[in-house]
Amino acid sequence: MKPGMKLKSQVCNTEVMVIRCGTGQVECGGVPMAEDKPAAPGVPAEGKAAGTLMGKRYVDATGSFELLCVKPGEGSLSVDGVILTIKDAKPLPASD
Amino acid sequence: MNLALFLEMAAEAAPDRIGLVCDGRRWSYAELLAGARGAARRIVASGCSHVALLDESSEAAVLALFGAALAGVPYCPLNYRLADADLAGLLGRIQPALIVGDVARSTRLCDGNVTLSRADFVAAALAEPPLDEAADGDGIAIQLFTSGTTAAPKAAILRHANLVSYILGTVEFGAAEESDAALVSVPPYHIAGISALLSSIYAQRRIVMLPAFTPEAWLALAASEAVTNAFVVPTMLARIIDALETAPTALPALQAVAYGGGKMPLEVIHKALDRFPATGFTNAYGLTETSSTIALLGPEDHRAAHGASDPAVRARLGSVGKPLPTVELEIRDESGRALPPGEPGEIFVRGDQVSGEYRERSALTDDGWFPTRDAGYLDAEGYLFLSGRADDVIVRGGENLSPGEIEDVLLGHPAIADACAVGVPSVEWGEAVGVALVLRDGHDRPGEAEIRQLVRDRLRSSRVPEAIRFEPALPYNEMGKLLRREVRKLFAA
Numbered sequence: 362m363k364p365g366m367k368l369k370s371q372v373c374n375t376e377v378m379v380i381r382c383g384t385g386q387v388e389c390g391g392v393p394m395a396e397d398k399p400a401a402p403g404v405p406a407e408g409k410a411a412g413t414l415m416g417k418r419y420v421d422a423t424g425s426f427e428l429l430c431v432k433p434g435e436g437s438l439s440v441d442g443v444i445l446t447i448k449d450a451k452p453l454p455a456s457d
Numbered sequence: 458m459n460l461a462l463f464l465e466m467a468a469e470a471a472p473d474r475i476g477l478v479c480d481g482r483r484w485s486y487a488e489l490l491a492g493a494r495g496a497a498r499r500i501v502a503s504g505c506s507h508v509a510l511l512d513e514s515s516e517a518a519v520l521a522l523f524g525a526a527l528a529g530v531p532y533c534p535l536n537y538r539l540a541d542a543d544l545a546g547l548l549g550r551i552q553p554a555l556i557v558g559d560v561a562r563s564t565r566l567c568d569g570n571v572t573l574s575r576a577d578f579v580a581a582a583l584a585e586p587p588l589d590e591a592a593d594g595d596g597i598a599i600q601l602f603t604s605g606t607t608a609a610p611k612a613a614i615l616r617h618a619n620l621v622s623y624i625l626g627t628v629e630f631g632a633a634e635e636s637d638a639a640l641v642s643v644p645p646y647h648i649a650g651i652s653a654l655l656s657s658i659y660a661q662r663r664i665v666m667l668p669a670f671t672p673e674a675w676l677a678l679a680a681s682e683a684v685t686n687a688f689v690v691p692t693m694l695a696r697i698i699d700a701l702e703t704a705p706t707a708l709p710a711l712q713a714v715a716y717g718g719g720k721m722p723l724e725v726i727h728k729a730l731d732r733f734p735a736t737g738f739t740n741a742y743g744l745t746e747t748s749s750t751i752a753l754l755g756p757e758d759h760r761a762a763h764g765a766s767d768p769a770v771r772a773r774l775g776s777v778g779k780p781l782p783t784v785e786l787e788i789r790d791e792s793g794r795a796l797p798p799g800e801p802g803e804i805f806v807r808g809d810q811v812s813g814e815y816r817e818r819s820a821l822t823d824d825g826w827f828p829t830r831d832a833g834y835l836d837a838e839g840y841l842f843l844s845g846r847a848d849d850v851i852v853r854g855g856e857n858l859s860p861g862e863i864e865d866v867l868l869g870h871p872a873i874a875d876a877c878a879v880g881v882p883s884v885e886w887g888e889a890v891g892v893a894l895v896l897r898d899g900h901d902r903p904g905e906a907e908i909r910q911l912v913r914d915r916l917r918s919s920r921v922p923e924a925i926r927f928e929p930a931l932p933y934n935e936m937g938k939l940l941r942r943e944v945r946k947l948f949a950a
Contacts, residue, residue: 364618365458365594378458380625415470416630429625431466450629451782455639455660456715456741456750457652457688 368394373434383425390436419445459594494587496524512558529592534646612816622809626783633662652749672700692937717741719937742777754778784808851880872900891924
């Protein structure tokens with residue numbers, strides 16, 4: 362995995378762009394994400410189905426992973442089973 | 458990550474929403490993406506190493522920007538106002554290029570390129586099937602020649618990673634209301650013209666393009682499109698304010714005006730704050746090499762300074778505000794030591810959006826800091842004040858003098874409309890202060906003794922000008938940047 366890579370959910374329509382990554386398994390709906398879509402989509406695991414939001418950045422607690430949601434879906438994003446949270450946007454006035 | 462992803466996301470989230478209005482034609486995000494993908498195929502087919510734009514702003518600028526990004530070829534918008542000899546020099550540095558715009562001029566100045574008129578390029582972009590696979594975005598997205606106010610233009614390079622980092626760090630995806638519209642009147646070859654397109658598309662704010670700025674056209678378009686946001690350079694704002702004096706226009710939708718690209722005269726921004734009491738003003742400071750904005754003074758600071766009686770707060774209207782949370786900024790002396798607040802030196806910045814890279818070399822230090830060559834200082838509250846280019850500092854008898862400090866004092870004189878301080882040769886001091894002044898209409902010319910006394914009363918005696926001359930006007934480039942090298946020539950003549 363490297364920054365700039367696109368990962369696809371195996372359980373829903375979610376797609377993310379990797380902005381930053383460390384070592385660990387990126388999952389959506391509890392199932393590892395892959396570069397290709399599955400032939401037959403699975404279902405999100407229980408507790409991993411809160412959904413993803415278009416254009417939001419998802420990060421882990423240590424800040425080593427950052428994923429940009431470029432297509433939303435029903436699964437939740439996690440790394441090694443730990444749910445990622447939405448990175449707080451710092452509101453800035455439009456400068457251009 | 459390829460910056461064309463921003464357009465893909467906008468088209469994915471809202472394909473039918475209008476993303477661009479230019480010359481009366483309206484483009485949805487889906488149409489813009491289809492055009493960019495077709496343009497990418499045309500660019501790849503040309504086999505060229507650069508995509509150049511030699512044209513005013515139009516839909517072709519958007520299609521060329523994103524088309525080049527998808528094709529993995531650097532996009533290089535050129536200043537069409539340059540003289541033939543200068544433009545030919547730049548064209549020679551980007552061969553072979555696919556040049557969009559002025560076919561006759563580009564073929565006359567340089568052969569061996571592929572040239573397409575604006576209309577032919579747009580038609581080809583819409584006719585071509587989409588490029589199958591986008592470039593990975595590891596490389597150079599944009600090459601911009603700097604304006605070269607002090608030296609020959611440098612080819613600044615912005616990588617996809619720099620611009621993506623800038624947009625992700627400063628813009629929330631899809632944050633604009635469907636009624637929001639951004640009026641873009643800066644030329645396409647300026648970094649502000651490029652960042653305006655990227656920011657607006659990522660925020661999903663409709664871009665309203667004004668290819669050729671006049672204050673009347675700006676006001677008419679702002680009114681008819683109910684424009685909510687605009688970016689202007691200081692000279693544009695001054696002309697808009699002047700035009701409003703004679704022909705008042707109500708712009709009730711205008712929520713935010715950002716400005717940058719040159720020093721804003723205090724008189725102009727005070728007038729603008731009075732003229733648009735409900736509009737938020739933002740001063741954005743940045744360089745080509747930093748992917749646009751690195752510091753900004755926001756609307757609340759503007760209003761606070763405008764209404765303040767405390768001189769320190771009022772002075773902030775002359776500052777460029779605070780650094781973005783995503784960049785580090787330091788003021789350093791000539792030995793590279795970081796300076797405390799209040800002490801002037803060179804501005805250094807570091808961050809993912811900072812490229813600091815030229816075609817020939819990188820200007821970054823080993824630990825990633827970019828020496829901007831801009832001089833300035835931070836006040837006690839962390840507000841950044843600019844005092845000109847580091848190369849413009851006047852060195853008199855070993856003492857560094859900031860031209861901006863001298864100019865600010867001179868501009869406080871009621872009869873002086875504009876001022877520029879430069880170093881002039883001095884047998885005694887190596888360099889001494891020379892000032893070129895512009896008399897305000899309806900005033901008598903103040904005597905040299907009076908001008909010298911004004912500076913002596915406010916600053917140290919080393920700042921007192923040795924040479925004083927009055928000019929009908931000072932030389933500016935089309936972006937409102939004072940051309941100090943031209944002023945220096947006046948004293949040398």
